[in-house]
Amino acid sequence: MLTGDPPGERHWQLAAHDDRCNICHRPLRGARFYYEDADEAPAPRRGWTLCGDCSDAVAAQLGGLAAGAPLRLRVALGVVAAERALPEAERVAVGRSSERRFNTALIATVWAAFIVHAAAFVAIVVVIAHHH
Numbered sequence: 001m002l003t004g005d006p007p008g009e010r011h012w013q014l015a016a017h018d019d020r021c022n023i024c025h026r027p028l029r030g031a032r033f034y035y036e037d038a039d040e041a042p043a044p045r046r047g048w049t050l051c052g053d054c055s056d057a058v059a060a061q062l063g064g065l066a067a068g069a070p071l072r073l074r075v076a077l078g079v080v081a082a083e084r085a086l087p088e089a090e091r092v093a094v095g096r097s098s099e100r101r102f103n104t105a106l107i108a109t110v111w112a113a114f115i116v117h118a119a120a121f122v123a124i125v126v127v128i129a130h131h132h
């Protein structure tokens with residue numbers, strides 16, 4: 001009965017093949033880190049594949065949040081996603097060039113998406129907090 005890959009392993013394989021960081025969307029080369037919602041988190045639980053840089057930032061955020069909070073991982077991910085530069089902006093910013101020749105409308109749209117996500121994370125936390 002126990003033939004084939006366990007579902008968890010298959011999930012990991014799919015995530016690994018995605019090959020992009022779920023926060024900064026840079027292609028993952030070499031180290032990648034997989035995060036999963038805590039068991040107490042409300043369904044649907046999900047996982048995130050992160051690059052080393054984003055993983056470090058998330059780990060730092062997790063360190064500042066109360067241990068055992070079911071949504072602390074999502075809060076940390078939301079904060080990091082809101083804080084981190086977009087990959088396009090990051091590439092342009094290499095060398096601290098002040099020139100920004102990328103499409104500002106596109107960047108604004110992507111930033112808006114980030115902010116909406118971050119706001120959603122905060123809203124979830126506020127709702128949960130008010131239930132206590």
Ligand SMILES: [Zn+2]
Pocket residue numbers: 021022023024025026050051052053054055
């Ligand atoms: Zn990343």
